[in-house]
Amino acid sequence: MNIHVQRLTQIPIERQKVEIVERKGVGHPDSLADGIAESMSRALSKEYIKRFGIVLHHNTDETQIVAGSSKPSFGGGEIVRPIFILLVGRATKEFEGNWIPTDKIVLKAAKEYIRSTMANLDPDEDIVFDVRIGEGSTNLQDVFMRKKGGVPHANDTSFGIGFAPLTETEKIVYNVERRIYKEFRKKEKAVGEDVKVMGLREGDKITLTVACATVDRFLSNLKDYIAVKDSLKLWIEDIVKEYTDRCVEVHVNTADDYERGCIYLTVTGTSAECGDDGSVGRGNRCNGLITPYRPMSLEASAGKNPINHVGKIYNVLANFIARDCYENVEGIEEVYVKILSQIGKPINEPKAVDIQIIPKNGYEVERMERSVVEITEKWLEDIGKVTDKLINGEIDVF
Numbered sequence: 001m002n003i004h005v006q007r008l009t010q011i012p013i014e015r016q017k018v019e020i021v022e023r024k025g026v027g028h029p030d031s032l033a034d035g036i037a038e039s040m041s042r043a044l045s046k047e048y049i050k051r052f053g054i055v056l057h058h059n060t061d062e063t064q065i066v067a068g069s070s071k072p073s074f075g076g077g078e079i080v081r082p083i084f085i086l087l088v089g090r091a092t093k094e095f096e097g098n099w100i101p102t103d104k105i106v107l108k109a110a111k112e113y114i115r116s117t118m119a120n121l122d123p124d125e126d127i128v129f130d131v132r133i134g135e136g137s138t139n140l141q142d143v144f145m146r147k148k149g150g151v152p153h154a155n156d157t158s159f160g161i162g163f164a165p166l167t168e169t170e171k172i173v174y175n176v177e178r179r180i181y182k183e184f185r186k187k188e189k190a191v192g193e194d195v196k197v198m199g200l201r202e203g204d205k206i207t208l209t210v211a212c213a214t215v216d217r218f219l220s221n222l223k224d225y226i227a228v229k230d231s232l233k234l235w236i237e238d239i240v241k242e243y244t245d246r247c248v249e250v251h252v253n254t255a256d257d258y259e260r261g262c263i264y265l266t267v268t269g270t271s272a273e274c275g276d277d278g279s280v281g282r283g284n285r286c287n288g289l290i291t292p293y294r295p296m297s298l299e300a301s302a303g304k305n306p307i308n309h310v311g312k313i314y315n316v317l318a319n320f321i322a323r324d325c326y327e328n329v330e331g332i333e334e335v336y337v338k339i340l341s342q343i344g345k346p347i348n349e350p351k352a353v354d355i356q357i358i359p360k361n362g363y364e365v366e367r368m369e370r371s372v373v374e375i376t377e378k379w380l381e382d383i384g385k386v387t388d389k390l391i392n393g394e395i396d397v398f
Contacts, residue, residue, distance in 0.1 A: 027193025029278025037303030160314025192269025
């Protein structure tokens with residue numbers, strides 16, 4: 001299996017003096033592009049299975065968002081120029097003499113994703129879609145159909161990276177955005193989906209800078225806007241206590257200038273309506289975070305096919321292996337997993353798996369090696385489970 005286990009000599013992130021962590025919420029233009037791309041891939045996969053019993057070759061990981069123009073105003077503004085979304089990628093349009101309406105499938109999936117994610121963004125009124133789905137290269141389609149013992153062959157020579165555990169700062173940044181979206185918005189409709197959380201830890205002090213779009217029609221005046229901001233700040237200060245005993249300082253919408261009338265007010269809850277473009281892969285990695293103090297892959301996981309695209313599968317798999325090792329092998333302080341593929345080779349037979357471990361004091365990596373290798377081999381044997389979970393939408397990839 002070409003599995004290598006070695007000791008990593010460095011200061012664990014949690015004990016380093018400075019740490020920076022970022023998360024772009026689901027309404028951020030980059031995350032919207034990721035979500036649309038992934039929804040198209042899932043829709044195509046399910047339609048292929050429905051028609052032919054198998055998933056056919058496709059990749060929809062090049063979705064682009066061009067910002068529109070808006071005139072937000074207290075009580076309700078308007079969209080002046082719609083957002084433009086280019087649905088681009090590759091898909092199998094004909095199989096065994098049967099034609100598949102791929103353009104129709106991906107357009108429907110994109111609109112349904114917007115409706116299910118964005119409360120105030122109308123995909124029919126506020127967005128112009130252009131569907132430009134082509135067909136994949138003959139070589140990659142051939143590789144896609146190859147199987148050894150039922151296992152797909154890698155479509156690329158690429159790598160995936162995962163690590164465990166998350167630091168307190170990483171947990172805070174991730175959960176603050178998630179809980180604003182799932183919890184705070186339920187009691188405060190004026191809060192939009194475009195939320196970005198930047199975390200900075202300096203020693204034992206954590207500073208959160210939160211950019212949160214507000215929706216104009218739920219606010220009557222500047223006083224209402226300020227009240228929502230203050231309420232959100234207090235709410236964040238309260239929930240972060242669940243994740244840390246460190247001092248956490250919270251700042252919300254720091255670019256506001258009340259005297260100049262500059263505030264984060266939107267019509268739809270996303271900055272994509274005016275000024276901010278979006279692209280697949282420019283935001284969160286597949287664990288939902290942007291972590292410059294960790295090794296990361298620049299691969300965009302969203303939209304890649306879940307069958308043999310190792311740029312997606314290996315990033316997800318590396319995180320699963322890392323978490324499993326951390327939770328089940330005694331003595332691990334931090335673990336990093338890097339998996340390398342070789343194009344045309346079975347995806348359960350990677351070219352190399354490098355597992356780097358920072359052990360806790362008194363523990364030896366050599367004594368952990370057998371257990372770590374067994375966990376890794378088990379995941380590689382069950383790699384098809386990752387594909388199933390991706391198709392069913394059970395795994396977030398941004």
